[in-house]
Amino acid sequence: MLTSFLKRGAITAVAFAALSTAAFAQVNELKIMAPAAPGGGWDGTARSMQQALTGAGIVKSVQVNNVTGAGGTIGLAQLIGAKGQGDQLMVNGFVMVGAILLNKSPVNLSQTTPIARLTAEAEVIVVPTESPLKTAKDLAEKLKADPAKVTWAGGSAGGTDHILAALFAQAVGADAKKINYIPFSGGGEALAAMLGGRVTAGVSGYGEFEGQIKAGKLRVLAVSSGKRLENAPDAPTLKEQGIDLELLNWRSVVAPPGLSAEQTKALIDTVEKMVKSKEWQEILKARGWDDSYLAGAEFDSFLKNEIERVSKVMHEVGLVK
């Protein structure tokens, strides 16, 4: 126990030295916060990063800690409190943008140091196979005629699915405030409502509906990505159908505010090394995540753009006043 004690002390000392001088763009110890309970999506990303970073020998020791609550905004507040600490990352994603607004959170993502976007998943709009709706245009017509009659099944209120439904209504010129969106807990329940023919259309990540789509029980009206999906080449994008809308459910990592340029660079370098590692690529494949690495200034402006877009639509739908 004593040796382990000494070893820990030594590592900590080295880490401190590294931090205080910040001379090399190298991170020896890293804490990754998953702002959700163990077992969820963000937790999965954090633990996969841990696996890749230590597996590829990029960082010696990686710790994952979970801070639960309020759509991740409690974790966010904690991260923002850790000003200037260059050994911390927090996993976040598109959903957090909406949660911040919905929860009237006193802190927001623009207070963090953006590091990189890691993965993204396209959303799909589907209908049961028996549905008379064949294309996104058909759905748009029906929605314009009477928004109340189009019931949407998807995930939590203010989440990615809900926002896509609202943006869709906006893009086709229907009243976004009048959409009849029904949040279900978990993908399973929404899927059951679709299969039972209880709702008009369903929105979710492609992966969640994949089995049913391949089995011919659900028909894809559109995918929300800019390009068609590799594993579903028959499903048209929204843009192809003349609806100017693109949306990805992305996940990213951010760092505490108040970092020096060197500290930021060290973190970006570390994440970039991880993204390029064999270990990370294997995890992406196994988990069915799409690589959408985007770092630095580009990610920064992407993030700003998303925040603006989400905030606008949430006000219009009446989720936020």
Place this chain on the structure above:
Amino acid sequence: MDTLLSLLHGFTVAFEPAKLLFCLIGVFLGTAVGVLPGIGPALTVALLLPVTFKLDPGGSLIMFAGIYYGGMYGGSTTAILLNAPGESASLATALEGSKMAKAGRGGPALATSAIGSFVAGLIATIGLAFLAPWLVEVAVKFGPWDYFALMIVAFVTVSATFGDSPLRGLTSLFLGIALGLIGIDKLTGQARLTFGVPELLNGVEVTTLAVGLFAVGEAFYVASKRFRDPEEIIPIKGSLWMTKEDWKRSWAPWLRGTAFGFPIGALPAGGAEVPTFLSYSTEKKLCKYPGEFGKGAIEGVAGPEAANNASAAGTLVPLLTLGLPTSATAAIMLAGFQQYGLNPGPLLFAEKPDLVWGLIASLFIANVMLVILNLPLVGLWVRLLAIPQPWLYAGILVFATMGTLAVNGSPVELTMLFAFGFIGYLMRRYDYPVAPMVVGLILGPMAEAQLRRALQISLGDPMILLENPISATLLGIAFIALVAPFVMKGLNRFKASED
């Protein structure tokens, strides 16, 4: 016949020594982690997912199955021995189970729950193998209105069974429903009753309330009357094993519990709580010794435990046939499937029969292993109660807070645990039943969400509840259950006045 052949083939897959080993490891890990309150089977599987990453698909899924079933066995052990129901599905088990344990009948309680789980698991797994494709057709037909009606049935039957004072029972139930309002409203995303505390946005965790009211409240209560009326815990009184009488009183509840658990578990939004509540109230009604309920009636352990396990097998029905993850654990198992590029769903049975039938066969094997592993442990577990009382209760509190700390260790959550513990103490002191509060917290939000979904689909027309045959029937049952006791009482009084 095809099914039988496939199943036999599945057994040849699962009986490979390596697979058996994975299954054993899974069962062991699942039991060990499942014993911790607050860490249910879902979290156990999630945490152990990386461990299985390196195994082949068949092996790792078989290990999952073991962890899943093992986690549920572990959960009932804590509920019975420590009165700390670590997950909502073992709440009903704790009610009678902990009373039995204190009276020296912990052995039979654990045994009836282990064997009941085994019987239920066995029947439900057979159901899974043979009825899945048919059952799932029915299950997806359930709409929000039907779920709402089902919740109402559960509400009515359960509230009829709590305590001898309707006023105190209802007070407890309503406070539970009020607690269920706290947090983000599922349908509009608005915060309710959070008073600006962000930690409250996620709502009150069922395990925090259950562990607080049951385990912490009990510790306070026992300590408060230590001098006047010292509680006596008898580790073993009479037989450590189930007597002939126990068997006689257990077998029917096992079967009835299974009959509740499997079909409701197979419903996409059915869950494990409703069947355990229904089983508990049914057993209380049917019990030949109604006076024993509340003091440790074996039927009250046998039924709900069977229902709990049967519903677990039930959730595999939509998962395997449709790829619908209908519980947290199922969602994690789905992630496990996907990590090998498998997509559960209509095609899985056709594309990967080895895997599916191997999994189903290993569920049988996991069940057998669990009984073999758990029955000898009963003697050991029960001896835990022989620990001197101060250490026993100190240990229970450590155990109770540990689960909360691991999942959400914020001071706010811990303060809630403390507050619920003290409320639990006061409720015991003035003879308010604590269970209805937890029932209210579990069923309240579910019923509200389903009702609102139903009305959203019908654009506000409440007739939708009566127009659909399933919901109309269920509401009819609820109405009869609500009115029948009053009518009976009235008739009796009428008869009495005639005499």
Place this chain on the structure above:
Amino acid sequence: MTNDIRAQGADKPALIVGVLLLVVAFLVGYDAAQQTIVATYGLGPTAMPYVVACGLVILGFSHFVVAFRGGLPKPEAADGKALLWIAAGLVCLIGCIALGGGFVIAIALLFACTARGMGRRAFAVDLAIGFVLGLAIFLAFAKLLTLILPSGPLERLFL
């Protein structure tokens, strides 16, 4: 202590519960009244709170009636000291976690205080037992499950 109040005709605990229920009902109703966002279709987020608030009001008044008709069951006197010890243990736990003292110390304090409340008179010994127990749990969680329980300076030595 509750017995002497009987003389005045009303059962004090029942009255207090009644008042508390009305307070909760008020909070639930007030919060619902503050909601600004309504559902476009079907029931809004305020329907259920109002139903619950009404139910609580009825239950509250029923308690007032009960207070004048026999009241709640009369409890025996409680051992206040024992309660205080356990409460102190829980407060220590919460404080220790909130102030960053870490899991092990928090558990040691909880264990020792509870054991004291249940009648043991060996605080130091129990503290040591709790410490070892906490450490064992912490290491088991960290190493076997990769779940990091709340850590203070002490825990960091082992990570």
